[in-house]
Amino acid sequence: MDALNFNHELMKHSSFYNTNNPLDPEEFRRQGHMIIDFLADYYLNIEKYPVLSQVEPGYLRKRLPESTPYNPESIETILQDVQxxxxxxxxHWQSPSYFAYFPSSxxxxxxxxxxxxxxxxxxGFNWISSPAATELESIVMDWLGEMLQLPKSFLFSGNGGGVLQGTTCEAILCTLVAARDQMLRRIGSQNMGKLVVYGSDQTHCSLQKAARIAGINPRNFRAVKTTKRTTFSLSPDSLRxxxxxxxxxxxxxxxxxxxxGTTSTTAIDPLGSLCDVAKDYGLWVHVDAAYAGSVCICPEFRHVIDGVEGANSFSLNAHKWFLTTLDCCCLWVKDPSALIKSLSTNPEYLKNKATDSRQVVDYKDWQLTLSRRFRSLKLWFVLRSYGVAKLRDFLRSHVNMAxxxxxxxxxxxxxxxxVPRSFAVVCFRLLSPGMGKGASYANGTSTNGHTNGHVNGHANGHFNGHTNGKGDDHDHDHDDHNYMKEATTNEVNRKLLESINKSGRVFMTHSMVGGVFVIRFAVGATLVEEKHVITAWKVVQEHANAILSENY
Amino acid sequence: MDALNFNHELMKHSSFYNTNNPLDPEEFRRQGHMIIDFLADYYLNIEKYPVLSQVEPGYLRKRLPESTPYNPESIETILQDVQxxxxxxxxHWQSPSYFAYFPSSxxxxxxxxxxxxxxxxxxGFNWISSPAATELESIVMDWLGEMLQLPKSFLFSGNGGGVLQGTTCEAILCTLVAARDQMLRRIGSQNMGKLVVYGSDQTHCSLQKAARIAGINPRNFRAVKTTKRTTFSLSPDSLRxxxxxxxxxxxxxxxxxxxxGTTSTTAIDPLGSLCDVAKDYGLWVHVDAAYAGSVCICPEFRHVIDGVEGANSFSLNAHKWFLTTLDCCCLWVKDPSALIKSLSTNPEYLKNKATDSRQVVDYKDWQLTLSRRFRSLKLWFVLRSYGVAKLRDFLRSHVNMAxxxxxxxxxxxxxxxxVPRSFAVVCFRLLSPGMGKGASYANGTSTNGHTNGHVNGHANGHFNGHTNGKGDDHDHDHDDHNYMKEATTNEVNRKLLESINKSGRVFMTHSMVGGVFVIRFAVGATLVEEKHVITAWKVVQEHANAILSENY
Known part of the structure; x- marks a missing residue:
């Protein structure tokens, strides 16, 4: 093939580009505007959808073709299929009636x-691959660290530093591996099987998973028991x-x-005294403030992380309650070199003068993966678009709705x-009356007016129009629950939650603490307003009424 | 505080919402359209920017404020600062003159x-949290698996299955941990320190990193040596x-x-015979086709993964060369239960009927993290928008440009x-003439017309207008390189690459194989057209001319 033919052959293929490059700017503009309108309309109509999807397993395979189309399909067709x-x-995690898990704001x-x-x-694996990605990340992590009044030792300005990870699972795994290797350098890798990891029985399951991944002997994972007496926080004495x-x-x-801010009940482990214990025995302390870390930008909540100065690392999920889309886990460490010693790689193809100069951060050495997105942009946009003032307003308004x-x-x-509410999650349950007590509970006739008519104003067939039991003729029922088996109460609440979620009007989830099935009402969806909270309570009452009528 | 005042207090805070909810649909629409236009304009003008950023370390801290603003800032201000x-x-990874690393398409x-x-x-951690996220992922992974002609045993339809991870690092770590635990269940965890992991000296550094994270004894990592004779592919005999x-x-x-498709030279390890060796000794085989996996949808390239049926797992990065934005690593496994045994968690708060029914996939148990984004949407959009036909055109056009x-x-x-080119990466170098040979090399006077004037048509001050040495009066120089020290040639090429990248006109990167510094020219940016390849070559020649004139 001579050069002329060679180029001619190329031309055949390049028609795809000239006429229809997959990143053609004007076609990008056209389709980009379409997707924005699609989403804006989605938010406008979001309350029309059942919050919890009501489909059955396998629904989608029945609706989609069996294989990739051979020829291109139009964006119009695809968006119609999305709809x-x-x-x-x-x-619908963005629904204002979403109160499940921890919402993603x-x-x-x-x-x-x-x-x-x-x-x-x-x-942005290293500085040179896009300097702005690295530098903006370091800057916003210092900004946010200061807003949280983290000790200077966690900030770049104090020889610590912050990094954006995807999720807390990654943050915990990274710090655990750093701690593990730091220890093994001292005591020798033959002692790997003796290392022990501690959390409480309320600690997020990602700790146990991280320990397993890092090769910690599964028998050496301690979920220290907590009790209702200490509102499910980890007792320093138990730890010791x-x-x-x-x-x-x-x-x-x-x-x-x-x-x-534990997942089940937002319990708060006492950092100061736990760090004191840890210090006595040389443990690395990681603080998982995935949920509650954000609210520490409000001075009145900052005390919940008092004692953090004794920890080695601290993380929060900005995608949980800080308006920053999934995924965005903010991790600060006092000693970045410990991370780097465990996680760095230095292949030839990534070598460059900036790295050699040691004047730059290469974030690939602070995380599990090599490739990384430019996540700091979204955190920067959030910090600037809302400012400290509105961010505090936002968090406080959720707490107030809770x-x-x-x-x-x-x-x-x-x-x-x-359990007592600490932040914007309410853990509650229905106290089921004694078996055979009849349906009278659901037919109370007095209200105390506490809700200013909001709740009572929406009575329907299921809802008997009377919601507040205080002072009504069912006071004697209230005590009956003491005589019931917890198991029965748990079953009633499980049924209640299932019925609430099946309605599609709101979505809440549950947990089990100290043997008690609790319904978790988590305020955190960005679109939530007071009216949604009021409706949610009405829905709870309606379904409670129905269940109590059916069963008792 | 009575109820009336309580509600009144709430109202004060909710003004933030009523007037200015951070997810207000119409404000979303307005700002959304702005960002689309910003990006469309960015793509229109992308060739005006230096491909490789030319800033100095620390540039951004000098330009941004020291802390988060107290009051909100407008999106107009923020976008101006972005600019x-x-x-x-x-x-600019999306620049058509981006030829570095592996591009992100x-x-x-x-x-x-x-x-x-x-x-x-x-x-979408589990099915119930958004059934469409899970089901679409399973469906598109089967679609893509079929396009690649993966054995049915890797597809859901054949009791295997696919999952979208962020990056190959995660895919390797997950499968390594699954393999480790499967082995330890057989031989006992006290043997952890004896486990050995194998790759070649060309294997991506993420394997070594994953092994370290998973607690494999660092002394038990084998980077089996490859040679130029086998074009840097792993020899089954060496492995054995x-x-x-x-x-x-x-x-x-x-x-x-x-x-x-190794990172340095896109070398191809012979899967069939490697799997045969692995089978003899009971190893788990993971196939990392991060880069070259995509092109296997073209029948003429499919043979490079022949033998994959003997492997346990297979992954490719759709964000590398499959038009799917970072991050999107497609991982298929034959035995999902091995992953699940190592990576599952089952906390009370995630329990639900769908999971209990065992009719659904809960992808949290197939990956490192709990939280996960709805990544399958982008892969689905790509498969449908372009179809098999255009995707093949796209990949082939890059190969042809290479x-x-x-x-x-x-x-x-x-x-x-x-090294011989296999896909769309060309590994080349300048053969520096003997020291003191003078600048004549850069002043060749004949061309052979191979490029139909494309290259010669853009001569400028640096470029002497004569590019192709074939048949010219410098043939005798060509052999001189045999007498030069590789080290000198490496240094010349390092200098050449630095000079090319400093120009900002194109961006290429290097690697080092068999002691040779190679410049990697990786075609893969979506916007690339033939003219950019031609210009890139012109830039290479100009800088080669300049370096040769200066030094010899």
Missing amino acids: DHILPGVT GSIAGFLGEVLSTGFNVV SAICKDIDAGLIPLFLCATV KLFERFVTSDKRFEIV | DHILPGVT GSIAGFLGEVLSTGFNVV SAICKDIDAGLIPLFLCATV KLFERFVTSDKRFEIV
């Missing part, structure tokens, strides 16, 4: 930052006992994960708050 | 899918020798990572192709 086939299978600013990152599509027992058994305490819901619960004697 | 302060620090469809995922912002030696030493072979560049190199005797 018709994908949306029914979406659980999106925002316009978080969205824009992520979109910009997607558009640039840089792979566990550590001493392990040392006596010839094991080597390595790592403690303390939690500020307080409102809490008052609804406490003012209805058929319910109880299971 | 003024962020863009100078961006290395964005596309309109990939972008839209990611944007939709960002907008829904669901956290390494395994036998380890067994003789009382160690236990565990895991082999074979690569199809062929064109390869011809430019081979037709200029001052250069050589260091």
Whole structure:
């Protein structure tokens, strides 16, 4: 083939590009505007969808073709399919009636930052691969660290530093591996099997998973028991006992994960005294503030992380309650070199003068993966678009809405708050009356007016129009629950939650603490307003009424 | 505080929402359209920026404020700052003159899918949390698996299955941990320190990093040597020798990572015979086809993964060369239960009927992290928007552009192709003449017309207008390189690459194989057209001319 033919052959193929490059700017503009309108309309109509998807397993395979189309399809066709086939299978985390798990708080600013990152599509493994990606990340991590009043030792300005990870699972695995290797350098790798990792029985399951991945002997994972008496926070005395027992058994305490805002009940482990214990035995302390870390930018909440100065690392998920779209886990460490010693790689093809100069951060050495997105853009957009003032407003308004819901619960004697509320999650349950007590519970006739008519104003067939048991003729029922088996109460609440979620009107989830099945009401969806909280409580009452009528 | 005041207090806070919810649909629409226009304009103007960012370390901290603003800032201000302060620090991976590392191929469809995922912002850890996220992922992984003609045993339809991870690092770590635990269940965890992991000296550094994270004894990592004779692919005989030696030493072979398209030179490890060796000793084989996997949808390339049926797992990065924005690593496994046994968690708060029914996939148990984005949307959008036909065109056109560049190199005797090209990466270098040979090399006077004037048509001050050395009066120089020290040639090429990248007109990177510094020319940016390849070659020649004039 001579050169002329060779080029001619190329031309055949390049027609694809000239006429229809997959990144053609004007076609990008056209389709980009379409997707924005699609999403804006989605948010406008989001309340029309059932919050929890109501599809059955396998629904989608029945609706989609069996294989990739041979020829291109139009964006119009694809978006129509999203509307018709994908949306029914979406659980609407952005719905204002989403109160499940910990909500993922999106925002316009978080969205824009992520979109910009997607558009640039840089792979920022090291400084040179896109200096702005690295530098902006270091800067915003210092900004946010200061907003949280983290000790200077966690900031770049104090020889620590922050990095954006995807999720807390990654943050814990990275710090655990750093701690493990630091210890093994001292005591020798033959002692790997003796290392022990500590959390409480309320610690997020990602700790145990990280320990397993890091090769910690599964028998050496300690989920220290917590109790209702200490509102499910980890007791320093219990920790010390566990550590001493392990040392006596010839094991080597390595790592403690303390939690500020546990998943089940948002319990707060006492950082100061836990760090004191850890220090006595040389443990690395990681603080998992995935949920509650964000609210520490409000001075009135900052005390929940008092004592963090004794920890080695601290993380929070900005995608949980800080308006920053999934995924965005902020991790600060006091000693970045410990991370780097465990996680660095230095292949020839990544070598460059900036790295050699040691004047730059190469974030690939601070995380599990090599490739990384330009995540700092979204955090920067959020910090600037809302500022400290609005961010505090936002968090406080959620706490206040949770307080409102809490008052609804406490003012209805058929319910109880299971553990005191600390942030914007209310853990409650229905106190089922004694078996055979009949349906009278659901037909109470007096209200105390606490809700200013909000709740009562929406009575329907299921709802008997009377919601607050306080002072009504069912006071005597209230005490009956003491005589019931917890198991029955748990079953009633499981049924209640299932029925609430099946309605599609709200979505809440549960947990089990101290043997008690609790319904978790987590305020955190960005679109939530007071009216949604009020409706949610009405839905709870309606379904409670129905269940109580059916069963008793 | 009574209820009335309580509600009144709430109202104060909710003004933030009523007037200015951070996810207000109409404000979302307004700002969303702005960001689309910003990016469309960015793509329109992308060739005006230096491809490799030219900023100095620390540039951004000098330009940004020291802390988060107290009050909100407008999106207009923020986008202006992106333009003024962020863009100078961006290395433009989407530039058509980006030929570095492996490019990250964005596309309109990939972008839209990611944007939709960002907008829904669901956290799809398990099926119930958003059934469509799980089901679409399983479906597209079967679609893509079929396009690649993967054995049915890797597909859901054949009791295997696929999952979307972020990057290959995660895919390797997950499969390594699965393999490790499967082995330890058989031989007991006390043997952890004896497990051995194998790759070649060309295997991506993520294997070694994964092994370290998973707690494999660092002394038990084998980077089996490759040679130029076998074009840097892993020899089955060398693997067998390494395994036998380890067994003789009382160690236990565990895991082999074979690569199809290595990072340095896109070398292809022979899967069939490597899997045969691995089978003899019971190793788990993972195939890392991060780069070259995509092109296997073209029948003429499919043979490079022949033998994959003997492997346990296979992965490719759709964000590398499949139009799917970072991050999107496609991992298929034959035995999902091995992954699940190592990576599953089952906390109470995630329990649900769908999971209990065992009718659904909960992808949290197939990956490192719990939270996960709705990544399948972007892959689905790409598959449908382009179809099999255009995707093949796309990949073939890149290969053809690489062929064109390869011809430019081979037709200029001052250069050589260091290893044969397999896909769309050309590994070449300048053959520096003997010291003191003078500048005549850069002043060749004849051309052979191979490039139909494309290259010669853009002569400027640096460029002497004569590019192809074939048949010219410098033939005698060509052989001189044999007498030069490789080290000098390496230094010349390092200097050449630095000078090319400093120009900002193109960006290429290097690697070092068999002691030879090679410049890698990787075609893969979506916007690339033949003219950019031609210009790139012109830039290479100009800088080669300049360096040769200066030094010799």
